[in-house]
Amino acid sequence: MITRVVMPKLTDTMEEGVVVAWKKQEGDPVMAGDVLAEIETDKAVMDLEAFGSGFLRKILVNEGETVKAGRLIAVIAELDEDIAPALEAGGSSPSSEAQAAGVAKEEGRSPSPATAPSSMRPETVPPMPDTATQPVTRVPISPRARQTAQALGVNLADVRGTGPDGTIVERDVLAYAHQQRRVPPGATIEHPLSQMRKAIARVTTQSKGPVPHFYLTMEIAMDHLEQLRRQWKSLSPEPLSHTAMFVRAVTLALMRHPEINVSFAGESIRYHTAIDIGIAVALDDGLVTPVLRNCAEKSLTEIAREASDLIARARAKQLTPAEYSEATFSISNLGEYGVENFLAVLMPPQAAALAIGAIQSVPVADGETLKVGRRMKVTLSCDHRALDGAQGAKFLQTLKSILEHPLEIFLPPNTC
Known part of the structure; x- marks a missing residue:
């Protein structure tokens, strides 16, 4: 046959x-x-x-x-x-x-590693063995590093990777090329777009052009949340990231404002009963948004564990398609880079996305005196075809209240 x-x-x-x-x-x-x-x-x-x-x-x-x-x-x-x-x-x-x-x-089902017809992994190349009897191992390599190596004529078997699990990334290729004097000072290198970068260019163009965005920014006091996080770290061996707490807080806010957890569907507004939150993860040659499913049913610790696993596998390019598609809401956190405020581009079918800035120490008025407080700015991007300004503002007010009085973030699900 x-x-x-x-x-x-x-x-x-x-x-x-x-x-x-x-x-x-x-x-x-x-x-x-x-x-x-x-x-x-x-x-x-x-x-x-x-x-x-x-x-x-x-x-x-x-x-x-x-x-x-x-x-x-x-x-x-x-x-x-x-x-x-x-x-x-x-x-x-x-x-x-x-x-x-x-x-x-196969919608709605994420194949397990044991049953998935196709497995995802970084591209690999065999390094040069030191001796004739040494077994050949395989070293992960990012697509952008491969493109750079092809442009410069670098043999990847000669390059030592410094990325996660020894992955060869673009900076490793450039460092090797400079060491070998293959790149003249001031030279420019033109890279063909990777498949990921092509997809990002295509999807963001399709979103930013036809989708009428509007943006709402709010400042939030983070003093109490940071205090509770420090107490958690002193009492629990489990790590707790800011991202996990933001996901839980957003989940609670969406539960009280289901009109935000929607999609524009032409002649109707589609309400999503499940809260599936995407987390933007930066990669060497782009970004991917793994999705935490059914967040309303998960505790803070469950969110933290699942988010950590998804982010690690996203960076290793080991996610299945079902794990990075069809989020109903997304968050992007550039605070760790010191970014104070930014705007997120909506990724259909989402009607809203949250951009999270850095937590900073700033002067805060307390009556007639000044004190130092911890403040963070968040910006909500909204699809004006599905949402209006007042709806977004009420959602942000609720989110602000949850983050400024954060005890309920730590409570089990279905008790808030």
């Missing part, structure tokens, strides 16, 4: 992918489930598995080539089968489109 292998479409935002490496060569036997190639999508590097068995009769796309999702990239068949009709058909058929969709079309 002839199996047409197409470029998979693994996310709603993916329009094209890059064949990073072929794991099978023409003429190799193939069993269903075998890894055929590594594919760079807009969010990660993933294994492309075979849907049929036979032999890899034809490879149609070279390594490093970018092709549209759904395009035929290889053919699997028995040795005595005529593959000419499959090659002449080109494009995609209903069966190949189903293969291209993969698990991305």
